[in-house]
Amino acid sequence: MLLATGLLVSGCSSTIDSYPTKIHQLDLMDKDQDGVINTRDHCQQTQTLDVINNNGCGAKIVNTKNYNLHILFANDSIEITPIFSNEINFMADFMKEYPSTKVIINGYASQLGHKDYNQALSLRRSNTVRNMLLSHEIAPSRITIKGFGETDPVFIESKESNRLSRRVTASLIGKRLEYLKQWDVRKKHMQL
Numbered sequence: 001m002l003l004a005t006g007l008l009v010s011g012c013s014s015t016i017d018s019y020p021t022k023i024h025q026l027d028l029m030d031k032d033q034d035g036v037i038n039t040r041d042h043c044q045q046t047q048t049l050d051v052i053n054n055n056g057c058g059a060k061i062v063n064t065k066n067y068n069l070h071i072l073f074a075n076d077s078i079e080i081t082p083i084f085s086n087e088i089n090f091m092a093d094f095m096k097e098y099p100s101t102k103v104i105i106n107g108y109a110s111q112l113g114h115k116d117y118n119q120a121l122s123l124r125r126s127n128t129v130r131n132m133l134l135s136h137e138i139a140p141s142r143i144t145i146k147g148f149g150e151t152d153p154v155f156i157e158s159k160e161s162n163r164l165s166r167r168v169t170a171s172l173i174g175k176r177l178e179y180l181k182q183w184d185v186r187k188k189h190m191q192l
Contacts, residue, residue: 005061012168031044034050034056038157039086040054040055041056042055042056042057043058046055046091050180051180055131060177060178060179061178062176063176064108064174064175065097065098066171066172066173067094067172067174069168069169069172069183071084071087071088071129071167072164073125073166074166075110077166078124078128079128080128088129088133091103094172094174096136096138097173098176099102100175101142101172101173101174102143102144103147103172104144104170105146105168106123106170107123107124107125107127107147107148107149107168108125108148108149108151108153108165108166108167108168109122109149109165109166110161110163111153112162115149115150119150120147120170121150122149123146124147125166125167125168126147126168128168129145129170132187147175150165152165169184
């Protein structure tokens with residue numbers, strides 16, 4: 001016991017050899033006014049309304065938007081009526097808004113006529129839609145066309161089955177990385 005007490009007392013010193021001479025200067029300013037001081041801020045250029053984390057970086061989210069195209073054609077035709085032209089215009093705008101989006105345009109035909117002819121007709125229908133997208137300055141590398149002929153008809157119990165089978169379809173999913181925004185009462189017009 002005596003030995004343990006002696007070790008404890010001899011290990012403690014009541015004198016300090018020297019005091020630190022250099023005082024660290026921290027940058028306590030908040031240059032981008034996001035609530036995180038510059039010393040801790042890893043992202044010095046965050047926007048005013050961004051939701052930020054403890055390192056001063058904006059919280060990112062993936063904004064996803066879907067668009068489905070469905071165009072009907074007259075028998076033995078590749079002509080697109082004005083109402084469906086507007087759909088293609090909207091699709092072109094969608095592809096411009098989401099420039100990394102690619103599309104597969106699927107063409108179909110009814111079961112009227114010869115199988116080989118219908119196969120070629122479905123491909124020509126897809127190509128007609130492709131050409132309209134190209135006229136809107138959508139890059140050819142972003143568009144793929146397919147023709148399915150009469151292999152996937154629309155089955156309903158009516159005379160409309162053939163009319164509904166003469167179609168072009170496409171589905172688009174646009175994705176964009178954005179910063180999560182917060183509401184701020186001090187801003188008259190919050191920009192999102």
